[in-house]
Amino acid sequence: MPKIIQLLLDWSEVWAVCIPAAILLTKKQPAVLKPVVFYVWTALAINILIDLTWKLRNVIPAEYNSNNYLYNLHSVIRFFLFSVFFIGLKQPFLVRFKKLLPFLYLVFLVVNFAFSEDFFNYWAFSSRLLSVEAICLLFYVLQYYLYKITESVETYSFKADFWIVTGLGIYVTINFFIFLLYNDLEVRMQNFAVTLWNVHNITYIVFNIFLAKGFYESRK
């Protein structure tokens, strides 16, 4: 039984994305959700590659059997697509900073991978990259709620965007410290790090369920 659960968790990055993807197959989404739709399909492709690389690591030539750069790539794509999504919501709150943040992130990317880290590091994904991405996305999530709390327009707020933002919020809140300390943990407590990745996988499932709920709500 624990083996089945472990297998499910190992492949969760693939099958979890299939939940919102299945909703997407049944209904076209509004323009404002397009970046999230694009994220789901991209994430599905990247996660399949990540898991296949890991499972077939003994078959694939040594120089190509690391999937860590794919995690980095996933993180960069996720940040930019969700930035577009949050900016596309057109909430008149911290507009300039929201638009500036992707450029600041880009500067960080260039500086970090030019002078400090290797994007294609064979042994580990970039803890710094993923934690910076998480904190930036958390900023977007928090400003979304703050705007909604102070919003004077009397509208029903539990719409598609609410579910997507809440799912993302849960994911980045829990994973920020996991991402931040993961490289250290891999070196010091490898077993604990592997167990901790299950927490990430569970939050990723929750995130995808919220995405699916958001896509489903957009039909109403």
Added chain:
Amino acid sequence: MSLENEDIRFMLVVGIAAMLLLFISLLLIFIFTQRKRLQYQQSLRDLQDRQQRQLIEAAVRSEETERHRIAEELHDEVGALLSSTKLYIYSIKNKHTEDDDKGLYRKCTSLLDEAIIKVRGISHNLHSSILQEFGLNEAIKHFALKISNGTHLELSTNLDYSYVTQESTNDINIYRIIQELVNNTLKHAQANKICIRSKYENNLLIFSILHNGKGITQHDFESLRYNKEGLGLKNIQNRIILLKGELNYSQDSAGFKIDLTVPRN
């Protein structure tokens, strides 16, 4: 080394807990304010509904009072005048025996009789005395009889007598709706066969008006009820809001059907 590992583990747990706490707090504040906002909106809507109902009630009540006043004046004033005129004309009869005038006299009395009947009819139509005394079913039956009397129109009723009028104010509204619907059917649909049916079950009173004329569908009704000139439909709509009922227009092979559903407690 081991202590450092413990420190990292502790930092991780505290960090995740703190972040979660922050996030959950904000989410709860958000949900709480949204709920408050929705409650406020709901109370505002309720208030608007109450005000609308009060306005409609006042309008319907004043219309009903005006109907009664006109009915009473027609019956007591115009009816009395016509009756006394008739008496005077009868007294002329003995003095005029010439053949030329006999025809004119007969025409005059017949027109006068017709006028008296018409005035009585209009007066009874406007007044809801039958409804108040004998209940909704009798009032509808009487109305159907009166409409079909002396015409080619076949107006039948099949009413559920298990329903007994408890509060005549609401039944007057149902009666007026039926009246307006039948009048509309005669005027616009040119039907020559109409059947009024009723069914009372599960505290729901359902009236169905079936006819063979050129009726309207639900879609037509939805567009017509916002027409500025359609006073009758607007009155129907107002009374339906008061009764918290529903009106549904449909069509099948047998003809057109109008269903009026009213909850009765």
